[in-house]
Amino acid sequence: MHSSAVFLIEFGAIILGLGLLGRLAGRFQFSPIPLYLLAGLAFGEGGLLPMGASEEFVAIGAEIGVILLLLMLGLEYTASDLVSNLKTQYPAGLVDAALNALPGAAMALLLGWGPVAAVILAGVTWISSSGVIAKVLGDLGRLGNRETPVVLSILVLEDLSMAVYLPIITALLAGTGLAAGSVTLAVALGAAGLVLVLAARYGRHISRLVSSDDPEKLLLVVLGLTLLVAGLAQQLQVSAAVGAFLVGIALSGEVAEGAHNLLAPLRDLFAAVFFVFFGLHTDPSSIPPVILPALALALVTAGTKIATGYWAARRAGISAKGRWRAGGTLVARGEFSIVIAGLAVTSGIEPSLGPLATAYVLILVVLGPLTARYTEPLATRLTAARRGRQPAPAPAGTEDAPEPAAGGPRT
Template identity: 80%
Template sequence: MHDTTALLIELGAIILALGLLGRLAGKFGFSPIPLYLLAGLAFGHGGILPLQASEEFVATGAEIGVILLLLLLGLEYSASELVTNLKTQYPSGAVDFVLNATPGAAMALLLGWGPVAAVALAGVTWISSSGVIAKVLGDLRRLGNRETPVVLSVLVLEDLSMALYLPVLTALLAGVSLAGGAVTLLIALGTVGAVLYVALRHGRLVSRAVSSDSAEMLLLVVFGLALLVSGVAQHLQVSAAVGAFLVGIALSGEVAEGAGSLLTPLRDLFAAVFFVFFGLHTDPADIPPVLMPALALAAITTLTKVATGYWAARRAGISVRGRWRAGGTLVARGEFSIVIAGLAVGVEPGIGPLATAYVLILLVLGPLAARWTEPLARRLTTRSRTGNSPDTTVPAELGEVVRANG
């Protein structure tokens, strides 16, 4: 069969299968990412029907998927929001890092993978999935809850931290010396600082330069700019993902909204290809040996994420029920964990299977944890009220207000 013919057939089958899996996930109300990963495992090395003709194209599509994921994430935030979150919520970010990065680093060292792999696995367990959590908040109709800004602040701090973490990890994986790593970190800090300064001071000018009344022109300019900056960033060892994230931050207002709506279908397509690509390069036979460590990490980091959300919401003055909801909402891991593991498989092949199993577990458990914390919190608050004032009744109208405001 001609190479082009085989390529078209394989790509068509992959994309059709992704669409069907997405519809199946939508019917049951959960994220399709676990199904995409399972599809990659089924058709990758050691799977049921390994793909050959389309592997190189899928690899390129996966790179574009990462860029679009981070670009759209950057478009969600303005530079002023990032700066405000840094000033007010940095203690929550520090607690989040200590509680959730430590288990991953400790597990890597216990498995004998070395310090570089420990840094990578720390990132895998640290970062929550912004995409999955945003969907869960919408599905559960919690976008207006008092604890939701706290959850979003933690996610923003994690996303911004990636702008510093990924360049450091990339330098470590490349075997760069201490001096070279320091230079890479300085470049990353300088780049992030410069973009934030331009976005804060001249964001309107940047948006005006990119703006266009034509949807086609806006799509081409923003997408092309993201690819260009990502390529330059990768050349400087700052990470293509960070470059795309910074492009998104630099754009604001109507331009960001318009670009976001135009690029969302592209992001969904190429992000699905990215998750399939990661699964393609993970041999299913490699997962059973790391399943117990993955389950242990999932159990530990579920508790540490709940503790993170609870502490952050308590610090913001949210009620007990809102604190539990915030903690449960943060449990899911996803795109960033897979991105980090994908970077690190060259140093420690075991990270790929471990991260795949870990993410699959928490992608399923995350939305369930977000739902289960509500009845748990209700029981806790009900028992507390009953114990403190057994003869006091709360009017129905007041109860509704309490439930709405958390």
């Protein structure tokens, strides 16, 4: 009875604290992710007030948080959307992976962490935060801008790549051999391909089977199906997150919209628990030794993300100002960087990887909204100053003229 009371007190305090932190972040219009990570650091081992009784429950909640994050991500896209993006935007995806994954891999090798940690840290630095970026685009009134579809296409390609990347690192962390790892990857790719084909051809029929006019029944069926598929995927050593992502893709139309509305509060709750759980497993005293590598990595990969967005927007025929806006918007890292690092922390391959990832995400989740807002004005001023020093500047063309917003406001 006493332990049950302690559990309720601890877990209730965590949820209440997360709610207050979320309100504080909303008041100042920035992502609550860094506050959730700091809360985890405060309540974890070596923190101000370590907790014990509710840690096991928090661990389960954190796993559900990852599953719901990927499910909701899958609900945002249809199979046709993904296929279309692959066909038209894959060069931008390849440039994105090369420019942003390689610095993370190089840093891990320079620190002497080995090839497996290099693959993990490459993923941490590669994937932008879809949640933070979507919020920033809405806050800045850029959802209708011409460069926004380019940004969203890159995010879609990153999200889709998770279906391939997560099984790879799962096999690496499990220590399986080349043959077993190849089988795991083949199963993951086969499952992803099969789901895409089924969703494209029979998505309406699948959604009709799941559909219900009763919100309670719809919630139970979608959540139960997601957890079941995620568990089966985990049993096959594919990744529970990939299974949830594929379930989201398979659902479409009114079912996807209804499930999204019903599951959004649950996702926010368990995602917040996940960030706290990650912080719980990071000793605050382990962060100062890696703060300089994390800062250097953050600055380098902020630059490479800006270059990625600029190149992709230029390829799409966007003006110079739109290119800079696209690049600055992509800088933020967040939930998926922590998901990837969390797998490494759980496996215990490198004790310093978790602290470095925490510091890295804290830096970029704060810096990201700033680069989204100020990269374009700063680049414009620097370009104007450089042209002003030239004796005979070239006449202004239409390339740098503000482009009209496509279906929405722009700043």
